[in-house]
Amino acid sequence: MSRLTRAAWLYMAVVVTAAVLLLAHVLVQAMAGGQDYLLSRALLVLAVLFMICDSSPTTLTSRQSAWSPSSAATLAAVVLLGPGGAALVGATSLISLRRGGLRERAFNGAMYALSAYASGEAYLALGGHIGVPRPGLFPGIILPFAAAAAVHVAVNHGLLWSMLLLLPPSGASLQRGRLDLHLSLLLVSDLGYATLGLLIAALWHLVGPFAAVLVLIPLFVARWAMGQFAAQEGAYSATMAALCQAVETKDFYTRGHSERVSRGATLLARQIGMGAERVEAIRYAGMLHDVGKLGVPTKVLQKTGPLTEEELAAIQLHPMRGLEIVRQIGFLTEALDGIMHHHERMDGKGYPMGLAGDEIPEFARVIAVADAFDSMTSTRSYRGARSVGEAVAELRKCSGMQFDPVLVDAFIAALAQGRWDSQAAGQPPPAALPGDFPAQVAAQDHDDPTAPLRVVESR
Amino acid sequence: MTTQRHLARQPGWQSIDSGQLLLVILAGVLLVAAVAQTAAAGLVQPRDALAFGALIALGELLRLSLPGDREAAPIGSAGALGYALAVRVGTLPALQPALQVVAVTAVGMIVGALPHLAAGRPAGVGGMASRLLAVAFVAMAFRPLAHLALIDRHMWLRLAVMAVLIVAGWLAECVIKGLIRADALRARFVVSLADELRIQVPLGAAVGASAMLIALATEAMGLVALALLIAPLLVTQTAFRRYAGIRSTYLQTVRALARVTEVGGYVEDGHSYRVGQLAVAVGRELGMSEPDLLELEYAALMHDIGQLSLADPIPGGATVLASPEDQERIAGLGASVIEQAGVLGGVAEIVRRQSQPWRGSDGEPPIGSRIIRAANAFDDLVGGSPDRDRSAAALERLRLDTAAEYDPGVVEALTKVTGRWYPGRL
Known part of the structure; x- marks a missing residue:
C-alpha cells in the first residue's frame, strides 16, 4: 500500500470516518446507559486476545489482515458484551504490535470495528442473548451466532476486497492471484475461527479467561503450520528455479529461458481466466518444459550445419525425456501433458505425437506460445533479439498453423495491457559465473519459429 | 530395475x-x-x-x-x-x-x-x-x-x-x-x-x-x-x-530433477538415487537426526549437479576416477547452483566440501560431506550391481584409503549398511 489512488484515499476516508462516528456513538451510549462493560474483565481479556491474534505475523498472503484468526475474539465479544463491546475490541487493531503504517492500522481498525458491530446487530436481530451463555441456551443460540459469523465474514471481506480493487493495478492483481489460490481455505478458516468465538463465550462460566488460552493453542499451531507451509513453498519454488537454471548452463543463450517461459505462460494462463491452481501448475510446467533437452548430446545442440535425421530425432525426443524426468513428481497430469506436447503444432506437423488442433492439451498450447515468443525476443548466436513488435507479427503469421489463434490473440492482448516486463526479455547473455566453464553456444534454436531446424535432404 | x-x-x-x-x-x-x-x-x-x-x-x-x-x-x-x-x-x-x-x-x-x-x-x-x-x-x-x-x-x-x-x-x-x-x-x-x-x-x-x-x-x-x-x-x-x-512434493521434485545428470549421460542410471539412499542409511547408522538426514539426502541427490557445467561428460560419469582438481571444481559448481536457490545453505556447504579428503588441509569436512564422499565412491565402483564380491572389493578399497581420504567411522557404517543389503556377505 505504498501509493494510493485518489479513489482509494476517498474510500479509506469514508470507512475510517464511519468507524470513528460508530465508536463515539458506542462510548456515549455505554456511559449514558450506565453499562459497566467498559471496565469489565471480559473486555480487557478479549481485547488482549484480539491483539495477540492480530499481531502475530503470517506469510500466507501478502496481506495478513485477510487471514486473521482475530475474528474469534470479536465474535466472543459479540456474545459476552454485545455489538458495542465487539466494536471496541475490533478497534484495538489500531494499536496491534504488527508492523504497518498508521494508514494501514487506521483502515484495519475501522474495518474490524465496523464488521464486529454489524455482526453484533445481526446477532441481536435474530434474538441472540447477550451475556455469559448458560447450558440451557444451547443449541438455540447457534442460529443467531451463525448469522453473526456470516455477517462478520461478509463485511470484513467486502471492505477489504473493495480496498484491494482500488489499489494500483499491478499490486492488486498480484494480491488477487494469491488470494484466489487460498480463497476456499480463507473462508473455511474464517468460519472455523468464528466457531472458536462461540466456544470462548460458552466456556466463560466454567473457566473464565482460561478459555481464551485453550482456544489460542490450536490456533497458533495452525498458524505455525501455515507459516511452515509458506516457507516450504517458497523454498520449493526457489530450488526448482535454481535446478532449472543449472540445466540451462549448457548454453549461454538460453539462460533464463525457462524462467521467462514460465512467466509468459503464467501471464497467458491468467489472461484466459485459468483458475489459480492451474496457473500455479502451468508456472512449474513452463519452468520445466525444456528439462529433457539435457538428454540431447551437446554436439547436436551446437551443430552449425544441417542436422541428420538421427540428430533431428534426438532433438525431437526432448519433450519425452523431460516427461520421463518429471513424471515422478506429484504433479497435476495437466502439467505433464504440457511438458510432453509443447512442440505440437495446430496443423499436426509438430512432435512428438503429431497431434492437431484441440487434441493438443491446453497447457501445451499455452506453453508453445510463450516458448516461441521468448525465443524470438532473446538474443541468439545467429541473430540479435527481435523486438516485441516483430515477435508479435511472427506469432500472428503462425497463428492457426503452429499456434492456437485464440491463445495468440489473448497473449497479444496481455502484452498490449503492458503486463510483460520487457526489461527481462531480450537481454544480452549474462556474464559468466566465476569459475565457470567456457560457455557453450548453440547454433540453432529448436524453439525459434523464424529459423526452423535445417535437416540434410535425404536421398 | x-x-x-x-x-x-x-x-x-x-x-x-x-x-x-x-x-x-x-x-x-x-x-x-x-x-x-x-x-x-x-x-x-x-x-x-x-x-x-x-x-x-x-x-x-x-x-x-x-x-x-x-x-x-x-x-x-x-x-x-x-x-x-x-x-x-x-x-x-x-x-x-x-x-x-x-x-x-x-x-x-x-x-x-x-x-x-x-x-x-x-x-x-x-x-x-x-x-x-x-x-x-x-x-x-x-x-x-x-x-x-x-x-x-x-x-x-x-x-x-x-x-x-x-x-x-x-x-x-x-x-x-x-x-x-x-x-x-x-x-x-x-x-x-x-x-x-x-x-x-x-x-x-x-x-x-x-x-x-x-x-x-x-x-x-x-x-x-x-x-x-x-x-x-x-x-x-x-x-x-x-x-x-508441500514437503513431500519438494522431496519428490529434488529426487526427480537430480536425475537430469543421468538423462544427460553424465552419470550412470540410478546413481543419484542410490547415493541418496546409501547416504541416508549411513547417516542413520551414525545417529544423525531427521532434519540432518533430510539435508543429507538433498545434498546426496544433488551431489553431481555441478557436472552439468562440464562441456562433455566424464567417461563413465564416475567422479571417483576424476582428478582431484576436477572433483573440486564439480563440487564447487554444484554448490553454487544450490546456493542460487538461497534456501539450502547447509546443503550447498555439504556439496561443496564432498570433494575434500577426510584429513585435508582445510580441516575436517562436515559429516554429510564425508558420508557422501564415501557413498559416492562406493556406488561409482559397484554401480547398481547386486554382486557382493564387487561390493566387498569396493569396501576394501575404501578401507585402504581411510588414512587420508575416507572417514573410517563412515566406512565402517557403510560396511554395516551394505552388509544388510547384501545378506550372506562376510
Whole structure:
C-alpha cells in the first residue's frame, strides 16, 4: 500500500470516518446507559486476545489482515458484551504490535470495528442473548451466532476486497492471484475461527479467561503450520528455479529461458481466466518444459550445419525425456501433458505425437506460445533479439498453423495491457559465473519459429 | 530395475515387524477385553457414546500424513481424549467407565479405517494401536477420578490433572512410536525418540488443547459442542495437510530433477538415487537426526549437479576416477547452483566440501560431506550391481584409503549398511 489512488484515499476516508462516528456513538451510549462493560474483565481479556491474534505475523498472503484468526475474539465479544463491546475490541487493531503504517492500522481498525458491530446487530436481530451463555441456551443460540459469523465474514471481506480493487493495478492483481489460490481455505478458516468465538463465550462460566488460552493453542499451531507451509513453498519454488537454471548452463543463450517461459505462460494462463491452481501448475510446467533437452548430446545442440535425421530425432525426443524426468513428481497430469506436447503444432506437423488442433492439451498450447515468443525476443548466436513488435507479427503469421489463434490473440492482448516486463526479455547473455566453464553456444534454436531446424535432404 | 532391487530388503515402515506386532497384539487384547466388558455390562449413556464414536470415526477417516511416513488422526485423538476426560455432558454427569471409552474409541477407529481399506490404502494398524493405547492410558487414569468431589468442584485442579494426563499420554505415545521406528529403520532409540518428540510437539499441543476444549465444551453446551468443534479442528488439520504435502512434493521434485545428470549421460542410471539412499542409511547408522538426514539426502541427490557445467561428460560419469582438481571444481559448481536457490545453505556447504579428503588441509569436512564422499565412491565402483564380491572389493578399497581420504567411522557404517543389503556377505 505504498501509493494510493485518489479513489482509494476517498474510500479509506469514508470507512475510517464511519468507524470513528460508530465508536463515539458506542462510548456515549455505554456511559449514558450506565453499562459497566467498559471496565469489565471480559473486555480487557478479549481485547488482549484480539491483539495477540492480530499481531502475530503470517506469510500466507501478502496481506495478513485477510487471514486473521482475530475474528474469534470479536465474535466472543459479540456474545459476552454485545455489538458495542465487539466494536471496541475490533478497534484495538489500531494499536496491534504488527508492523504497518498508521494508514494501514487506521483502515484495519475501522474495518474490524465496523464488521464486529454489524455482526453484533445481526446477532441481536435474530434474538441472540447477550451475556455469559448458560447450558440451557444451547443449541438455540447457534442460529443467531451463525448469522453473526456470516455477517462478520461478509463485511470484513467486502471492505477489504473493495480496498484491494482500488489499489494500483499491478499490486492488486498480484494480491488477487494469491488470494484466489487460498480463497476456499480463507473462508473455511474464517468460519472455523468464528466457531472458536462461540466456544470462548460458552466456556466463560466454567473457566473464565482460561478459555481464551485453550482456544489460542490450536490456533497458533495452525498458524505455525501455515507459516511452515509458506516457507516450504517458497523454498520449493526457489530450488526448482535454481535446478532449472543449472540445466540451462549448457548454453549461454538460453539462460533464463525457462524462467521467462514460465512467466509468459503464467501471464497467458491468467489472461484466459485459468483458475489459480492451474496457473500455479502451468508456472512449474513452463519452468520445466525444456528439462529433457539435457538428454540431447551437446554436439547436436551446437551443430552449425544441417542436422541428420538421427540428430533431428534426438532433438525431437526432448519433450519425452523431460516427461520421463518429471513424471515422478506429484504433479497435476495437466502439467505433464504440457511438458510432453509443447512442440505440437495446430496443423499436426509438430512432435512428438503429431497431434492437431484441440487434441493438443491446453497447457501445451499455452506453453508453445510463450516458448516461441521468448525465443524470438532473446538474443541468439545467429541473430540479435527481435523486438516485441516483430515477435508479435511472427506469432500472428503462425497463428492457426503452429499456434492456437485464440491463445495468440489473448497473449497479444496481455502484452498490449503492458503486463510483460520487457526489461527481462531480450537481454544480452549474462556474464559468466566465476569459475565457470567456457560457455557453450548453440547454433540453432529448436524453439525459434523464424529459423526452423535445417535437416540434410535425404536421398 | 536395478535401482530398487537391492534396496528392497530394507525393512519398510509399513511392513509389520516384531516391535509393531507386539504393539498390535497388546492393543488387540485390550480391544477384546474392553468390548467384551462393555457388552457384558451394557453401554452407559449410549447417546454420548454414539456421538463421540462418530467424531472418532470421522477423525480416523481424515487421517493426516506427517513428514517421514508418519500418520496421525488429530481429530480422532482429540475426540477420544475428550471422551476420556469429560466430567459432565450438559448438566448430567458423564458416567462412562474407562473400558467403555476404550471400546468406543476402538470401534470408532475401525469404522473410520474401513474406507481407507476399501480404497486400497494401508490400514495403518500400528498407528491406530499406539493411538488407542495412549487413549486407554488417559481413560484408565482419569475415569476413576472424574466424580471425586475434589475434581468436580475445583476447576483449576481438574484442569491441572487433565493437562498432566494428556502430556503423560502423549509422551507414552511418542516413546512407543520411537521404539517402533528405531526397530524398523535401525536407528538409535534416543535419536528416534528425539525426532518423534520434535515432530509431535506442535500437533500434540493442538490435540491436547482441543481435547480439553471438547471435554469442557460438552459440559458447557451439551453434545452440540462436538459438531461445533469440527470446524476449528479441520482448520488446524488442513494447515498441517498442506504443510506435509508441500514437503513431500519438494522431496519428490529434488529426487526427480537430480536425475537430469543421468538423462544427460553424465552419470550412470540410478546413481543419484542410490547415493541418496546409501547416504541416508549411513547417516542413520551414525545417529544423525531427521532434519540432518533430510539435508543429507538433498545434498546426496544433488551431489553431481555441478557436472552439468562440464562441456562433455566424464567417461563413465564416475567422479571417483576424476582428478582431484576436477572433483573440486564439480563440487564447487554444484554448490553454487544450490546456493542460487538461497534456501539450502547447509546443503550447498555439504556439496561443496564432498570433494575434500577426510584429513585435508582445510580441516575436517562436515559429516554429510564425508558420508557422501564415501557413498559416492562406493556406488561409482559397484554401480547398481547386486554382486557382493564387487561390493566387498569396493569396501576394501575404501578401507585402504581411510588414512587420508575416507572417514573410517563412515566406512565402517557403510560396511554395516551394505552388509544388510547384501545378506550372506562376510
